[in-house]
Every structure is written in C-alpha cells, then in structure tokens.
Amino acid sequence: MNLSTRLKQALSASSLKQKDLAKRIGVTPSAITxxxxxxxxxxxxxxxxxxARELGINPEWLATGKGEMSSEKHALTVIQTSALDIENENIANSHVFIPELKVAPVQGTAIWDTNPAHQQAxxxxxxxxxxxxxTHCAWLSSPDRAMEPRIQEGDCMVVDYHDTQPQSNKVYVLATNGELAVRRIHVELNKSLSIRADSSDKKSYPDKEVAADQVHLVQIIGRVIAVSGGI
Structure with missing residues (x-):
C-alpha cells in the first residue's frame, strides 16, 4: 500500500471532507487531490x-505503512490515581500529567507523537x-549538550507542540534531516532565521542560517517552555 492509498483510506474512515481537511492544514483541495x-x-x-493530526491517525503509518492506522488523541488534565497505581490520592489534584514526546526519523524527515504510557507529573x-x-504539551529529554549551560544533556524539557511559529530568542525542538535538535531561533529583519546552539562548542554544534524563502522547510516540532522551571 502506497502513500496515496493510505491517504485515501484515512480520508474514507474520517468524518472530514477533503475540502475541510485542506482548509484545516492550509493547502488547496487540489493539493490533496x-x-x-x-x-x-x-x-x-x-x-x-x-x-495525521486532523484525521486522528498514526503519522508513521501514513508515511511508511508501518504500525496501525489509528492514533489515540490524548487530553491530559487530571488522571485518576488508580490508573497510576500511586499511594498518595491527593497527587491527582495537586499535579498535572503530560506524556512523553516521541520523535522518529523517517525518510529524511521526522515524525512525532505523544506516548501516554510514559508520563511526568x-x-x-x-x-x-x-x-x-x-492538552498540547509533552516532555522530552534533552538529546545533547548543544544548549548548555542552561539545558544539560538529559534534562527534562516541557515542549508546547502547538507553538511552532518562530519567535526571536526562543528555544525550539527542531528536526534537521530527520535528526532531533534543540536550538535557539533568531528571526532576522529580512525574515530569515538564525538557528543557534547556546554552547560555545561551535565545531560540534554549528550555527545555521536559513534564507527567508527556505524557512518553510524548517520542521519546528514545538517550543521549549520549561526545563525544571520557565526559560
């Protein structure tokens, strides 16, 4: 089964019409055709x-055919303590729980989903x-030392995956050639982007300049809003 067949199958299983899907994802109906x-x-x-998000399907299945088509949507506000098997019954009222953010490389890009089996309180x-x-945040461990000293390798980061519009001096989770990266973005006056690591080790973590007409190719997964506190 190829990509076009999987897309037709997902649309048929969805209540969305083609024109409505096009409007939601910001393309023309002819593009979907x-x-x-x-x-x-x-x-x-x-x-x-x-x-994948609008049709409620597994993005890896859409991209490659691997796994199941369906993908559960997770809205985490308060989770029942019995589901967590914890002794302190007050924790459900005093904490919020967010799932892990899972990112996987696929054919030079990256697909991601949330994993409710691994949650942080x-x-x-x-x-x-x-x-x-x-409802639209997930946690992720910092993959490397690119953002030291503020973000250490292995630190738990909170990522807002609805916040993908680049703002100057904010930190984002990006995918470059399918590889996960955490970088600070600067939006230049000419609308180009400067993608930088905080680390002084520029040999290992070089800065990258993205021309204004190439910005749409930058895959921003979400903004890092906290690392054991706000940043």
Missing amino acids: QWKTGNIKQLEASNLLNI FDAEWAMKIHLNP
Missing part, C-alpha cells in the same frame, strides 16, 4: 504531521504560573 492520485509521491513533513500551581496547558 494530487496526493491522493499519486501525482506527488512524498509529503513535506509539516503537511504529513498536520494531516508537574506541580499544578507551577504549571499554571508558566501557562502550561497539558
């Missing part, structure tokens, strides 16, 4: 992820102060 007919063999990562009062919305 080309994807369905196979005139365009591959999807940009951003379009693939948006389609965060103090509810602290979460409110930093405007952490558990």
Whole structure:
C-alpha cells in the first residue's frame, strides 16, 4: 500500500471532507487531490504531521505503512490515581500529567507523537504560573549538550507542540534531516532565521542560517517552555 492509498483510506474512515481537511492544514483541495492520485509521491513533513493530526491517525503509518492506522488523541488534565497505581490520592489534584514526546526519523524527515504510557507529573500551581496547558504539551529529554549551560544533556524539557511559529530568542525542538535538535531561533529583519546552539562548542554544534524563502522547510516540532522551571 502506497502513500496515496493510505491517504485515501484515512480520508474514507474520517468524518472530514477533503475540502475541510485542506482548509484545516492550509493547502488547496487540489493539493490533496494530487496526493491522493499519486501525482506527488512524498509529503513535506509539516503537511504529513498536520494531516495525521486532523484525521486522528498514526503519522508513521501514513508515511511508511508501518504500525496501525489509528492514533489515540490524548487530553491530559487530571488522571485518576488508580490508573497510576500511586499511594498518595491527593497527587491527582495537586499535579498535572503530560506524556512523553516521541520523535522518529523517517525518510529524511521526522515524525512525532505523544506516548501516554510514559508520563511526568508537574506541580499544578507551577504549571499554571508558566501557562502550561497539558492538552498540547509533552516532555522530552534533552538529546545533547548543544544548549548548555542552561539545558544539560538529559534534562527534562516541557515542549508546547502547538507553538511552532518562530519567535526571536526562543528555544525550539527542531528536526534537521530527520535528526532531533534543540536550538535557539533568531528571526532576522529580512525574515530569515538564525538557528543557534547556546554552547560555545561551535565545531560540534554549528550555527545555521536559513534564507527567508527556505524557512518553510524548517520542521519546528514545538517550543521549549520549561526545563525544571520557565526559560
């Protein structure tokens, strides 16, 4: 089964009409027609992820055919303590729980999903102060030393995956050639992007300049809003 067949199958199983899907993901209905007919063999990562999210399907299945088509949607506000098998029954009211963010390379891009089997508990009062919305946040371990000294390798980061519009001097989780990276973005006056590591080790973590007409190719998964506190 190829990409066009999987897309047609997912659309048929969905309540969304083709024109409504196009409107939601910001493309023309004719673009979706080309994807369905196979005139365009591959999807940009951003379009693939948006389609998967709107249709409620597994993005890896859409991209490669691996795994199951369906993907459960997870809205985490308060989870029953019995589900967590914990002794302190007050923790469900004093904490919010967010799932792990899983990112996997696929054909030079990256697909991601949340994993409710691995959750982290965060103090509810602290979460409110930093405007952490558990319905569109996930946690992720820092993959390397690129953002030291503020973010250490292995630190637990909170990522808002609805916040993908680049803002100057904010830290984002990116995918470059399918590889996960955490970098600080600067938006230049000419609308180009400067993607930088905080580390002074520029040999290992070189800065990258992205021209304005290439910005749409930068795959931003979400903004890092906290690392054991707000940043």
